[in-house]
Amino acid sequence: MVLIYIDKDNQEIKKASYEAISYGAALAKQLGTNAEALLLGTVSDDLTLLGKYGASKVHQINNASLQHFDARMNATVVADAAKKLGATVLVFAHNINGKAIAPAVAVKLGAGIVTGACQLPNTDAGFTVTKTVFSGKAFASIQIETPIKVISINQNSFGVLEGEGTAIVEQLEVEVPASSIKITAVHKIEGEIPLTEATLVVSGGRGLKGPENWGILLDLAKSLGASTACSRPVSDADWRPHHEHVGQTGIQIAPNLYIAIGISGAIQHLAGVNRSKTIVVINKDPEAPFFKAADYGVIGDAFEVLPALTASILKSKHGA
Ligand SMILES: Cc1cc2nc3c(=O)[nH]c(=O)nc-3n(C[C@H](O)[C@H](O)[C@H](O)COP(=O)(O)OP(=O)(O)OC[C@H]3O[C@@H](n4cnc5c(N)ncnc54)[C@H](O)[C@@H]3O)c2cc1C
Secondary structure, eight states: OEEEEOOEETTEEOHHHHHHHHHHHHHHHHHTSOEEEEEESOOSSOGGGGGGGTOSEEEEEOOGGGSSOOHHHHHHHHHHHHHHHTOSEEEEESSHHHHHHHHHHHHHHTOEEEEEEOSOOBOSSSOEEEEEETTTTEEEEEEOOSSSEEEEEOTTSSOOOOOSOOOEEEEOOOOOOOOSSOOOOOOOOTTOOOGGGOSEEEEEOGGGOSGGGTHHHHHHHHHHTOEEEEOHHHHHTTSSOGGGBBSTTSBOOOOSEEEEESOOOOHHHHHHHTTOSEEEEEESOTTOTHHHHOSEEEESOHHHHHHHHHHHHHHHHHOO
């Protein structure tokens, strides 16, 4: 059986989980087995609807101490649940929580692991998983030889496949160990979608010259309902807060649309954004490396392009 870990944020299933279930279901079909999902704690979403993505069953471990994410505790509980259910493949989203627990679960199960997979495994002879390496510049194919296998799947590399179906929801009894940490408070940034969950992101680089010029970027983001991000030098210079820094040393994101404004497209920046579905680059230098990674490019001065783009988005939204 293929067991897929459902990642949640407070009471909501994270979007990366739907892709992980779609991937797990396709893999289960390939292996001639079932895809079942595992939820630790509770969510407000209707769990039977996970059947639409291919989960035949959802196992729920309903314990109050699992409501907040604790990597050590979650890894222990997931590994124990996998043993109890007889899972042979475990699938995680390769997001912040998946990265934290998948390797620990693999150790507990004595399983081989591939993190950051980008395709379904080749199971014709053995079990070979392809992943991206060198910040997305190359692929590596890795054969897992252990009886139990763990895979974390890169966001936006497989897609969410929605069909028909209803999942059976069952409660699962697994002993929940005492936590070694105590979460006393969780402070969320109000009104903003976390960058890792955002579907639309507008991002600025040094080409915007200074923090006083960010208004035109914020106007564009607002017109689209997008979250905002920036390159590392921008957050290093305190033009923007550090939680907006994306890239190899910042947050890695996978939105449907990433608009990069005045960002050169250094490999370290691309490492954090190259899993975006569509990349739009606005840069005045036609030789900027970012254009090579772009789906759409605008060669132009951001100070002219942004106000015009925002005005035309608002016009198309509200009419004029
Ligand atoms: C170990 C290491 C880790 C790193 N990690 C990261 C990371 O996580 N994230 C990250 O972003 N960087 C990271 N960097 C830095 C990275 O190498 C680049 O230096 C950085 O991404 C460049 O930022 P930038 O594109 O904003 O600035 P620049 O390289 O200065 O580029 C500015 C761009 O703006 C364009 N421009 C200028 N004026 C305008 C205008 N008026 N209109 C439109 N375009 C204009 C220019 O043509 C240029 O392409 C890392 C570097 C190292 C060594």
